[in-house]
Amino acid sequence: MAKRLPLIAGNWKMNNNHLEAIALVQKLAFGLNDKDYDNAEVVVLPPFTDLRSVQTLVDGDRLKIGYGAQDVSAHDKGAYTGEISGSMLAKLDCSYVLAGHSERREYHNEDDALVNAKVKAAYRHGIVPILCVGEGLEVRKAGRQVEHVLAQLDGALKEVTAEQAERIVVAYEPVWAIGTGEVATPEDAQEVCSAIRVRLAELYSPEVAGAVRVLYGGSVKGDNAPGIMAKEDVDGALVGGACLKADEFVKVIRFGGE
Numbered sequence: 001m002a003k004r005l006p007l008i009a010g011n012w013k014m015n016n017n018h019l020e021a022i023a024l025v026q027k028l029a030f031g032l033n034d035k036d037y038d039n040a041e042v043v044v045l046p047p048f049t050d051l052r053s054v055q056t057l058v059d060g061d062r063l064k065i066g067y068g069a070q071d072v073s074a075h076d077k078g079a080y081t082g083e084i085s086g087s088m089l090a091k092l093d094c095s096y097v098l099a100g101h102s103e104r105r106e107y108h109n110e111d112d113a114l115v116n117a118k119v120k121a122a123y124r125h126g127i128v129p130i131l132c133v134g135e136g137l138e139v140r141k142a143g144r145q146v147e148h149v150l151a152q153l154d155g156a157l158k159e160v161t162a163e164q165a166e167r168i169v170v171a172y173e174p175v176w177a178i179g180t181g182e183v184a185t186p187e188d189a190q191e192v193c194s195a196i197r198v199r200l201a202e203l204y205s206p207e208v209a210g211a212v213r214v215l216y217g218g219s220v221k222g223d224n225a226p227g228i229m230a231k232e233d234v235d236g237a238l239v240g241g242a243c244l245k246a247d248e249f250v251k252v253i254r255f256g257g258e
């Protein structure tokens with residue numbers, strides 16, 4: 001089985017205008033060397049309004065940093081005020097798009113059916129979805145995190161083919177660890193990431209399960225990344241706060257040492 005290249009993705013959330021975006025990507029590129037890009041695929045997920053500027057910079061300077069969006073419409077075009085389609089993102093050469101981030105689920109009432117529609121919209125336009133799943137504190141306290149996350153996974157993957165699923169990225173982000181400074185232990189992350197992989201093998205095949213990158217997200221920083229990344233079924237990180245500072249994000253990307 002081919003070794004999975006770790007993916008370190010920075011979700012900027014609603015931070016940085018397009019000028020700030022250019023400055024941050026330039027600083028990040030300046031801080032990274034060839035070895036870093038061999039160790040991990042580096043991706044940034046800026047707000048929609050920054051994507052054209054990021055595309056121009058990445059193209060012009062031939063940066064090895066990938067990029068994508070934080071959301072996509074389930075629809076391809078038409079009267080959907082405020083929405084952004086997969087084809088618009090594809091035209092900006094976005095490689096990835098988040099689907100089902102807990103903040104979309106919470107503040108925009110996105111349910112598994114809508115997340116599933118967004119996952120399929122991404123595939124229609126050749127964009128790899130980064131599917132976010134994760135439990136809240138109550139579910140964690142009740143010890144039902146695995147069951148909860150697998151139900152989200154099943155819902156999001158309805159009618160997704162094995163060929164499509166092989167390319168998906170799944171990010172396990174326990175809601176109680178997002179933006180709280182409360183990081184899951186490496187064992188917590190491994191438990192759920194491994195359960196996700198087992199479920200992918202059941203839904204598809206061991207080959208698909210072996211190819212999919214499963215990330216952990218939730219208060220990942222330079223100092224806790226190595227412990228989490230050392231776990232067998234954790235193939236990278238989805239980083240929020242720590243990706244807004246280039247130096248700190250570089251530390252996460254160097255989880256395995258300089």
Ligand SMILES: O=C(CO)COP(=O)(O)O
Binds near residue numbers: 179180238240242
């Ligand atoms: O939600 C996250 C990434 O998508 C995690 O955010 P923090 O790293 O700020 O906890």
